[in-house]
Amino acid sequence: MKKSLVPLACSAIALSLGGCGLTEANAPASTGEDGPITVTSTAENCDVSATEVGSGNLAFRVSNEGDEVTEFYLYGSDGLRIVGEIENIGPGLTRDLVVRAPAGEYVTACKPGMQGEGIRSAFTVTESGEDLSVQGVDEADITAAETQYGAYVRDQGQELVDATEAFLAAYTAGDDDKARSLYPTARQHWERIETVAESFGDLDPKMDLREADLEPGQEWTGWHRIEKDLWPPASGYEPLSAQAREPVAADLMSNTELLNERLQDQTYTVSDIGNGAKGLLDEVAAGKITGEEDIWSHTDLYDFQANVDGARVAYEGVKPLLDAKDEALSEEIGTRFDTLQELLDQYRTDDGGFVFYDTVGASERKELSDAVNALGEPLSKMTGAIIL
Template sequence: MSRRSATALALAALVLPLTAACVPNDTSGDGASGAASTGPLTVRSTADACEVSASSVAAGPVTFSVTNDGDDVTEFYLLGEDGLRVVAEVENIGPGLSRDLVAQVRPGTYWTSCKPGMVGDGIRAEFTVTDSGSAVTPTGDAAEQLATAESQYVAYVKDQVGALVAATQEFADAYAAGDDAKARDLYAATRVHWERVEPVAESFGDLDPLLDLREADLEEGQTWTGWHLVEKDLWQPTPDANGGVTYTPLTPEQRKAAADDIVANTAKLQEQVTDPQFTFEAFQIANGAKELLDEVATGKVTGEEEIWSHTDLWDFQANVDGARVAFEVLGDVVTAKDADLADELTQRFTDLQTLLTAQGSVETGFTSYTDLTEAQVKELAAAVDALSEPLSQLTATVTGA
């Protein structure tokens, strides 16, 4: 789970408009506020400001170049008109660093939001997309290729979520019944289905933190639910690993409530992805591939995701699976536009998969993350970095931004 998800519940509870902390958007070179932009937009994030170089842009591909001029890690979101739906996001931007976010946007009202420190409600401003008078998405053969890719990816998501629902029920039944051995056996393999499609879950706002929030990302007063609450109870820490406090196991009633929450929220996810109106556009698929690899770099490689069970390699593999599928469904488009990029991505995915396969598989089980040597962790991290750079070009290639 990404660190930004720790605050998604608070985000979902906001009542729009929330502009009190926003810096007015400045657009053209003369400093005129509110004008429409015709080129890449710059975003400057600080502790108390989210300065976007334009408050309006013409429909079509848009690139936000986000620079963190603050002292804390930040994130940037493009939200739908309701302020809840995540249209596109870029996470984990360290102080002094810049990251690009590419989105394919249609006419309408949106919200930009920076989240310095990756906590709180975010610094928001209204953002307008005007009718450009031309097609927002590609036409002809490219349009058909993208439509096929979107259809294939949605089918993949539905399949993974369906498998997640069934496996979650079996896991929850075992855990609620006190069969810890069975629950431990089912834990990692069940979560694989979630980790493969997590960008989709994140786009629905509060489902990600309800199901996948880590204890380290809890805000003061926030109720902890989901997989990692149960993970801690199944792999109970010693006082040294629990802030010097003896861990108190959940009661049978608390176990049942935790299990029921996971089942109910997973069912909500299934309702969302099986809704006839559900779609995931090509630029979201491409962005999602990069998000999944970022998840690996910031959580799995560090061993922070599964801090109690140390089943990080299952999640690692699932994130790579999801990123690879996203690339593959877009493969025809990428090959047509940049065959060299397609070849490089194919090779980088192969190289990373070779290292993962050496440690096991989802079907047979993986090495505990704590059993990896420092050299093995560094090798995995290097392979992730090698894949990350070309994967960051995927959205711009697909959208023509």
């Protein structure tokens, strides 16, 4: 779970169909004649212009009229499964979210300050009779994209279990040098499917919450709890004893296995895949670029690369669909991925890893940030280009 109080430019990562907004021509019919569903977020309210709409392509236009950075979520009926999200909406900014939603009960939420459960409301999608299939592309390509992405996620889930087990074995045995070497490579399997993992709202804070995002009285568990113990600050911290390490490790292992179990039954639509790719670039912009993600170990570039890996896999899976609908956009996304990868490769070490992020200067971080934004802008249009 990554949170940043640094607002991101709308043009860089907003999921839109025309710059930072939906054009009149592309606004989903199911949102009504007035266009997208508007959401106004303030410190105390999350005003949604409609609480019941027809099934189909839903467009939410979220405006932050508060003083803090906010987020907007559309959850499933359980209030945990994330159907779609927009993070890091700075004060005064407006961003768009497009999701393909079948009939059912949902929950909307704004999170001013990006903490807690947020300001929630019930949201109903009724059966409109609209054909939810993607038009203008080969159905076999759709099936292939969805099947291949599901297999990729399941594979990463199992690899996460295996790598986490090895990492925690070294950690609980007191082999800190080995544990430190395994920490960033094990986490890469989490980061490649981070947006999927985050969709399980009960597991994400247990596994990936940063210390800076703890709420009063909240127990700190997961990856970053162990990270701090392996790379302790020079003063003011008492390392965990061998005995105290056991329950912390067992908790992370148990939640990792539970995550993997849940992943085995998950299926993904083209909309899920496209929004997931956009979300992974959001994660890079929100935490990796700033160095807030792995603040103790400074292994942020491993996570950065893994987010990019996951986004690229998602893009390449739906590329045949995007080629058919908007070949120029597809080509631009591919070129931007290549450019970003070339920059990242400059920070590799001889063993295939990455340098510590605290050795990367401000100008180099700016260069990486610019490349992320240059990719994020066309990538944010991918889902809309395919499904609308």
